[in-house]
Each structure stands twice: as structure tokens, then as C-alpha cells.
Amino acid sequence: MAKHLPEMTADSLQKIEHKGILKWIEKAGNKLPDPFMLFIYLSMIVIAMSVLLAGNAVTHPADGKAIAVKSLLSTEGIHWMLTEAVNNFVQFPPLGLVLTMVLGIGLAERVGLIEAVLQKMMAHIPKAIISYSVVFVGILGNLASDAAWVIIPPVGALIFMAAGRHPLAGFAAASAGVGSGFTANLMIAGTDALLSGITTKVAQTIDKNAHVSAVDNWFFMAASVFVLAFIGAWVTDKIVEPRLGSYRGEYQPEMAALTKKEIKALKGAGAAALLYAGIIAILVVPEGALLRDPENGSILSSPFLKGIIPIILLFFVTVSVVYGIMAGRIKDQTDVPKLMGDSVKGMSGFIVLVFVISQFIAFFTWSNMGIFMAVKGADFLQSIHLTGFPVLIGFSLLTCIVSLFITSGSALWALLAPVFIPMLMLLDFHPAFIQIAYRIADSATNTITPMNPYLPMLLAYYKRYKTDAGFGTVISTMIPYTVLFFLAWLLMMFIWYVFGWPIGPGVYAK
Template identity: 65%
Template sequence: MPHGAAGMQPELQHQKGMLRWIETVGNKLPHPFMLFVYLCLIMMVISAILAGLDVSVTHPGKGETVPVKSLLSVEGIHWILTSMLKNFTDFPALGLVLTMALGIGLAEKVGLLTSVLRKLMTRVPKTIVSFTVVFVGVLGNLASDAAMVIIPPLGGLVFLAMGRHPIAGIAAGMAGVSSGFTANLFIAGTDALLSGISTEVARTIDPHAHVSPLDNWFFMSASVFLLSFIGAWITDKVIEPRLGEYQGEQQVRFEELSDRENKALRAAGIAALVFAAVTALLVVPEGALLRDPQTGGFLTSPFLKGIIPVILLFFVTVSAVYGKKMGLITSTRDIPRYMTEAVKDMSGFIVMAFTAAQFIAFFNWSNIGILLAVSGADFLKSIGMTGLPVVLGFTLFTAFASLFITSGSALWAMLAPVFMPMLMLLDYHPAFIQVAYRVADSATNTISPVNPYLPLILAYYQAYKKDAGMGTIFATMMPYALSFLLIWMVQMVVWFVLDLPVGPGVYPR
């Protein structure tokens, strides 16, 4: 064995031992439904204590004093009772997951997904499967949060079909979709949303400052390939070896498609092309129906804002055509019947989502999340770091803050007024400061305790491992989150030292 490999072995063993400990301890926690109940109770007590001490912070973006509000006050108890149903129905993941379950569930029940995977498995080399799943996951953020519903379970199916552990496939897909959320080869809605906030704040220092949606493109495009390689390596060398051989009951064997399946798949493909062509006509031409009626732009268009219904219609269209050709859909009654079966499979997620929604709402209403973000930012500013270390310190702090505030735009609206002026006065370009924020906000998504998709992630895991719990999720996703954050910080240092452009004509300083 080479000397370097021998040196790495104890380190890998130590990592596996640490992950095993995280999983063991995490899985000793109560059922997620009850866990969120207990967290709600703890949040109520903490909010009452902090409110009793008159703890407050000044919101850096609005300049307003934001006090911690007690959930045990008269106002708090009234709010809990009157908002409980709204908290549940407004839970970000609920509507999206159930809507996507209708379309993807129909595709699964009629066998379309299996046929597509069987076709793909004969074309994708086994050596690059992990890379492909992570890569597709990273690019999947073009479909916004819908990618979380689509890509991880498909990654699990692909791995299962290849005789590999399906949870490793789910983890690879999640790593790309969630921890790699901000990277892409294309300009996405995130670029437009964050650059607007950045421009507004940067102009408090430089009235002519402007951050465009293109200003992080070079950096983020390079990140796609870097994260895909790192994610694939972690999947193959860390995650799958510690999961061991899959011993579950579910098995998928991808045999050659029959003539009827090939014809049905071809018909579904034609339907997909027709759907794409019609959609393009509604989006691409200037002044098209689904363009932004105010600006005529694409990034703020009804098409992108309504991407979930568009994806639902796509799946319903191609699935109906496939099911019709296969003889599985003989009347319109068959479509809602298959959809009903698909939604039944999501019942466990719905139950967990109820208490998860309350906890996240409690956290936000009490203003404890804002308190953590602003207090930490003030501390980092007060210690007076300068140069590149302050940028890296800002990145690490953002990674911590994003564990508790999952809305990337909301967190940036809080942190930008504090850090943007400070770092601009140190001669950093606002677009580079935005990069430092984006990579940190993205990397820790998969290990955030207030991630609204946590119940869904657990449902994916439990499909293949009945006793999976929160500890299983955090132990599996921790290597991705920490590695993505570390490799992104190294990339930032390289970009800074070599003075490489983060976007067209935009440099770190």
C-alpha cells in the first residue's frame, strides 16, 4: 500500500466511527413527530425567558428594533391557537410535495419511471453513476424545490437497480440538490433574487454599484463540476462503504424493454417534445404569454414562478400517454385512481409535516432566528478581522446562521446590510461578497434542523431502512455538507489569490 494511502486509513476509520456515533445518538431521539413536539415546548420556554429579559436586536436591513416575543404570553398563546392550521397549510414543503406526488406518483404507478431508468441504465457507465446523480442534482435547482421531490428518490432507484445501496443514491441526489443548491451552469432565479438585494445594499457605499444575475456565473459554473466530483467521491468512498450491502426487501431488476414498452416510451417521448415545444412558444418569444408582463424578462416570469404546476402538467401528460399505450389507463377514471394511491404513500410525510411546520413557525414568530443571526454578525464585526480571513469568517458564520434560517433571501437581507459595507470598504467587490454568502448558505442545507423538507427526506430513507431516524440523515449528509463547504472555501481562496473573474468582467477585488 502506498505511504499516502496508509496515512489516510486511520482518518477514514475515525470519520466512520464519528458518523456511526452521530447516527446512534441521533436515532435514540424520539419519533420525528414527537421530537418536533418537544422542540416546540422547548422553544416556548426559551422564548419566554428571553422575552422576560427584554432581549432584542436591531434589524440591520430595516433599522427596526426586533424584540424576542414570548410564546407563553397572552399574545403568544392566542397566536399559537389561531395560527396552527395556517402554519400547517402554509408549510413550504407541503403543497409542493403533494402536488409533485400527483404527477410523479402517476408516472411511477403506470411504470413510466421504471421504463426510463431501464433505458438509461444501458447507456450510463457504472463508473460515473454517482457523479451523474450528483451532477443532475446540482443542475436540478433550475426546477426550484421540485428537484428535492424528484431527484433523490430517482437516485435511490438507480442505485438499487445497479445492486448498490439505494440510500447512497438518495444521499448523492440530496447532496447535489440541496447542499449544491446555489451552483449551476445556467442563470437561475437565485441569481436574480440575491443580486437585487446585493445591488441595493452596495449602493449605500457606492451609488453606482451594480450586481447583475451574471456576476457569479463563472464561479458557480466551475463549482458544478467540482462539487459533482467531490460528491461522487464521498458517495463511493465514505457513504456507501459505511452503509454496507443493501439487505432490504425492495429489489429492482432492469431487464430489456419489451416491444410494447419501447413503443409506449417512444409515444411518451413524442408527448414530452410536443409539451416542450408548446412551452417554449409560451416563454421564449419576446412578449410571450408566460414572460414577465412588466419587464418582458425571463428570470422574473410567471413561467419560473409557476414552475411547479408546469412540471405537474408535464408528468401528467407523458404519464397519461404512456399508460394509455400500455393499456393501464383505459378511461379518465384511472388517472385519479393512480394519483390517490400515490398520495397514500405520502401519509407518513403529512403526519410529520404537521409538527415540523409548528416548530419552524414558532422559531420564526418568536424572532429567535433573527436574534442568532444579527448577534453573531455583530460579534464577527466587532473582533476586527481584515483581509481574506474576514471573508472566510463571514462564510463560516453564514453556514452556522443558515442552519436556523432556511430562506436564503431572508438571511441575505439581514446579513448584507452588516457585511456588504464592511467588506466593500476592505476593497472586496460586492459580487465576490455575494459568492461568500451563497456557498455557505447552500452547503449546510442538508443538515439544517429547520429544513422544511426534513420529514420528506426521512420518508425517502425509511422506504429502504424502516428504522432510519434523524441520526441516519445527519450522519449520512454531514460529510457532504462539510466537504462542500470546505471545497467551496478553498475555491474562493484560489479565485482570490489568482484574481480570477467570478463573472464576466467581475473580479474579487
């Protein structure tokens, strides 16, 4: 019976598709105004709501201070909107990150390095596991922090195209791994350290000896990588790609056979990559190394991780220049900045869209609308008095809803943890297990929230292959990943809870 479960599930989901649910979402989403105008209208709605709710206050769970909704049309609000508009734009984190990474990735693409690497990869990756491999790499990509959003989805599209499959299926698979699978990993990442610090501080208000370390979710999150990669591959093959059909778009980079000169250049680039990695390892691995944290010698809080973006950029520039010179694509020093400049030209639409999105998110944050909604949601969940495992499900569902409006994982956890950790600890749940219930919900919704600062970048790349795509197209494509990742995670939590398996070294659900 188990053998036929995937087919039965696929049939059920295809029936749903035939009834038009995903198509309806796509059409409805794409009937919305142009993304630029959409976020102008959303900003106007936030302004109106801030006026209507101005003065309504909630108590911040972390510090007990009263947080009131502030009107954006007050004297203070108008002054703030005018004086901070430029800062909201230029200090919008994804803007600098995306443009920085495009310099390196664009150079690699224009000298032909990415094409050459993909051809070599395709010769060694069995076609049967391409989807699995793309999702798997996407999930592990969170080690590179937000840079994974910029690097992995476009490469996933090219890998699928090289295999004769629809590039948007590869783009979606990689995006699902990077976004909805963000919190899972085989290694301990900065997220583990950041969240566990907040959890420990709150848990000690109930038990002064409570402590949650960065490795306390490790076993559960490591297992999640393989489960989510399997589910993501299945969603890609059974739901997403059948909806897309055959690719007939205009954007079709040529994948001609590599010449002897290009093969030699690829080997040279590989040697440069190894040399670069070796130098970085020398600067990071030894005790007291230059790129470790100078105060405690840690890697998790080190200049290496904090400076990962320029380190990755320099890596791409190094290997691209070596490949370009050896392949004859770079003939003098003026070629490098020219090729970089050409790659940035294609991001002009993204830059324009970021201006209005940055204002919308800043309006939402300054007015305290996000905090107000989160606390009200938490109050409601407490008022219905759930107990046992269902309360964890309720908590995760609430997190899913609130995370659509507050995209910073650490900020949202700092808001929810003081309410739910004490409540759930009194029901005998380990704070590290409560943390998992939060992480899975916050992660799963990353690819569908309109507050995701990388959503305009995803749309910009999406339009390469489907010029009439809108936000509805992107969101309808990603919803199956969000729903099934979240359901799979809930099932995993229930299994760990029932069987008493460790979620980390010596740590259990209760």
C-alpha cells in the first residue's frame, strides 16, 4: 500500500489543479496591479490603518513596555516619511546584497563559466535525481545566508534547462529549498545560535537553569534536509513542472559542447577555486585565525560569516577572471568592469521596484502594525486554552500567519518567545522543541509572503522565462512547496514527540 501512496497523492493534487485552485490563485494574483503600483496601494492601506488604529497599544512580551500603533499621518509620521525615504531605500538590505552578488555572478555568466560548469555537472548527475539535488543544495544554501537567494534559484533554472526540462521548475525547486527550507541544515548555522540565545533567555524566566544551545535542534533539522529534499523533488516533478508544460520562451542560453580551450580554462578556474578555498580555510580554521571572532575565537559570530557576501563576490570574480582569460573571453583589463556593468543593467526593474517595497516595509515597521497584530494573535491563541500537542500546532499556525507580515525570524521570535515559551514549558514541553515549532512555520512561508524582500528579485528572474509573469504566478507556483513542507514538518514533530526521539544531543520534546 505504501508504494502507491505518492501516486494517490499526486492524483489528488492534480484533481485540485484541474479544479483550478492554483490557476485561480495565479490569475487572481496576476490581475492585481503592476507590482510597482501594488506596493504603492499597499503602502496607502498601511497608512490608512495606522490612522484608524493609532493609539491602540499592546504590551510587548519581551520587556513589558506598552507598544502603541503610530499614525503615519501625524506630524511625526509625515516628518519621518519625508526625511527617511532615501534611507529606507538605500539601507534596504537586499538592495546592496543583490547588486553585489550580481556583479560576481553576472561576470561568471558572461565569460561562460556558469555554462561550462553546468555542462560538466549534467554529465555526472543522473537525470532521475536532478530535482532532488537542486532542492537539497538550496536547503544547504542557508549557510551562505541571504546570498543563497541570489545564487541558487537562477542556477537551478539553468540546470533544468541544460537537462531539457522547464527552467522555471528548476527555479522553483531551488527557491523552495532556499526559502521554505531555510531553517533546515546538516551543519550548525548562524540561525541556530541566534534563536537559541533568545530561547534560553526567555526559558530562564521559568527555570533559571534552563539552557538551549545552538546544537539542540541539530538532529531534527538534519533529518529535515533529506525529508524536505524528497518532498520538494516530488512537488517539482508531479505538480509544478506538469503545470508549466514545455518551455518555449525566448530566453534560451546556448549550451554548445565545450571546446578543448574551454575545458582547459575550466580546469584552471577549478584550480583557482581550490586555491581560494585553501586561503580562506587558513584564515578561518586554525585557532586564533584572522577571520575568527577576535573575542571568543568562534566561527558563528566571526568576521568570516559576517563578511560572507564580499568573500563570495571575490570568489566569483577570481574564478571568472581566470576562466575568462584562459578561454579568451577577457582580453584586457577593461573587459571585466564592462561585463560587470552589463550584468547590472538587467536589474534596473528590480531597483525601481525595491524603492516602493522598501517604503512599504518601513511604514509597516515604524507604525508598529506588525507587533500589534502579533500580540493580538498570541492573545487569541492563549484565550482558547489548547493543551497537549494540538497547542503546538496552533502555535505553528499562528506563526505562519504572523510571519507573512514580520519576515525577520529573530525579530518575530523575540516577540513570540516571551508569550509561548513560558506557556508551553508549563505544559512540560522542552524550550528547544517549542523553538522547532516556531522555526518550521517561520521558514515554510518564506517563499509566499509579500513581505519577503527577495520576492521582487525572484519575480525579475522569473520574467526571464515567462515575460507575462506576475506575483500571482510566483506565489501560485510556490504554494505547494509551502503547504507540503509545513505538513511534513508537523508530521515529523509528531513522530519525534510520540516516539521520544532526541531532537539534538541529549535533548527531547518533553
